Amino acid sequence: MDYNDTNGTDAPFTNLSMFSNGTRNNSDSGRSYTIPNPHFISSGPVFDDVNYKYLTSVLLPSLVYVSILLVVGIPGNLMVIYVYSCRWSASTSRVFILALGSYDFINCLSSLTTEIVLLSRFLNFDFPIWCKVSRFVTASINSGSTFILVAIATDRFLRICRIHKDPISVELSRSLVIISVFFAAVTSWPTLLLYGTYTVIIPLKPSIYLKGKTCLITDSMVDTKYPLEFVIFLFSSHFMVDLVLIVLYSFVGRVICHQQTYRKSLRPTSKTKNVPKTEVDNKTEGSQTSTEEDPRRTPMRPRTATSNRFSFVFWKNLSLKSKTATVKKKSTGSDKKLMKELKQSLKTRSSSDSKVPKSRRNIHAGKTTLMLFLVTLLFILSFLPYSIIVILRYTDPYFYTRLTSGGKAVYNVVLRSYFLNSVVNPIVYCFISKHFRKLSKEALQSLICCARD
Known part of the structure; x- marks a missing residue:
């Protein structure tokens, strides 16, 4: 849920203080400037030369960065969509991963391609509808992905x-x-409403100014006050969401650490015992032996005491099998009564087992939980540099103008850091x-x- 104040160049040449004392109004931009007998250049060789110099000296690293993300992101997310939609068995994680893959693919196809065009002609991008739609899509993708990540964290918390x-x-x-x-x-x-064509005024010589058009706050x-209010709303929402994700995964990590300690404590006394085979319950979808990780894996697997996988579900299933065998030995006339007692017994057993300390519940987080945790972590980290830059810009309006050309180049790359979260997920899955x-x-x-055929 991050504010897509993309490209961070509210005014790539924000040295506009010279216009602060004047009375003449530049009606195109809605701002009043002091411009004695101004002459504006909005096209021609001089305009193209300034645009090219700004691209090569400041925006070229950003263009290369976004292009690489596009080349990696589109095929990577297409592979995720294909594998999880056509080759993966039905599961909760499959649905969530497919949603993230679809969001990321749309973001690569829409936002990254728009960004490449914008960077290539930064001072001559006068397409307000395109700008509005692309920024809306990017912001929507970020918000939707955040919602899915909260759902994933909640699911992992319930399973673990x-x-x-x-x-x-x-x-x-x-x-x-x-x-x-x-x-x-x-x-x-x-x-x-907020995004559209932004007018950039660049002083070239006394009374001669370049007037460009780009995609930013209109x-x-x-x-x-609305842009700042929107930034505050989205940043505060993002902070709360990050806090929820951190808390949920902290609980998950704590349980995993406890079970690791408990398994180690039992290893010396359980080296030669074997445990019969059992079928893993759907509730342990987060387990490493779950069919969620490998849809073709046989659900019946031998378990040994060495690995110490005495889960709550295992004992519940074992109890069910033993009690069902006892019921079969009884007379057929009392089957209904016995089955009723059996269900009540299992319900009571489930309630009592829930009171067992978490450290004694052997829940194996597995690779699925690790994979989804890394996806969430990278999502949060990819927005961190962007958030810092935006905060600096709003607290210090002249921060960008004081930078050198190299500093501005780094600034623009960092401000696009959040695009990384739409590309790294397929790499994590691999x-x-x-x-x-x-x-x-x-x-x-x-x-x-x-292709060969």
């Missing part, structure tokens, strides 16, 4: 820390994705999920074979 409660189901996860679309639109609609809104790597490799091989 509240195993006696039902986690988010596949049906509910699909509903949450739909809700995220409406949430994104509700929180991002002000960008349609001239009619730049001197109002590093963490062996099955994703395998399916991606198979898909690439099939694509190469089709």
Whole structure:
């Protein structure tokens, strides 16, 4: 939910203080300047030369950075969409990852391509509708992705820390994705009003000024209080969301650390015992042995005491099997009564097991939880440099003008840091999920074979 005050160059040449004492009004930009007998250049060789020099001296690193993100992001997110939609079994995490992949693909296709065009002709981008729509899409994608990440963190919390409660189901996860679309639109609609064509005034010589057009806060809104209020709203919302994510994953990490300590404490006394096979309950979708990580993996796996995977679900299933066997030995006339008692017994057992200290519940976080945690962490970190730059700019309006050309180049790259979160997720999936790597490799091989044929 971050404010897409993109490109950070409210005025790439913000040395406009010379116009502060005048009476003449520049009606195109809605600002009053002191301009004695001004002459404005808005096209021609001089204009093109200034635009080219600004591109090569300040914006070129940003252009290269965004281009690399586009080249990596589009095929990477397409691979995520293909693998998780066509080759992955149904699960809650699959729905959320597909939603993130779709959001990121749209962001790459819309925002990054717009950014490349804008950087290439920064002082000659007079397309207000395009500017409004692209900024609205970017802000919506960021808001929708944030909503999905909160849903993912909640699901991980329920699966790891509240195993006696039902986690988010596949049906509910699909509903949450739909809700995220409406949430994104509700929180991002002000960008349609705030963004548009911004007039840039650049002093060249006495009484000669270059007047460019770019995509930023529109001239009619730049001197109002609404841009700052929108920034404050989105930054405060972003801070609260980050706090929620940190708290949820802190609880998850605490439980994981406790179970690791508990497993180590039991290793010396359980080296030779074996535990029978059991089927993993759907509640342990976050487990490393869950079919969520590998849809083709057989659900029946041998478990040994060495790995110490005595989970709550395992004992519940074991109790169910033993009690069901006892019921079968009874007379058929009392089946209904016995089954009723069995259900009540299991309900009581579940309630008592929920009171067991968390450190004694062996919940294995698994690669899925690690993968989703890294996605969330990178999302937060990618917005951190951007947030710092925006805060500096609003607290010190002349911060940018005091920078050298190199400093301005770094400034513009850092201000686009949040684009990184739309590209890194496929890379995280490849590093963490062996099955994703395998399916991606198979898909690439099939694509190469089709191309050869």
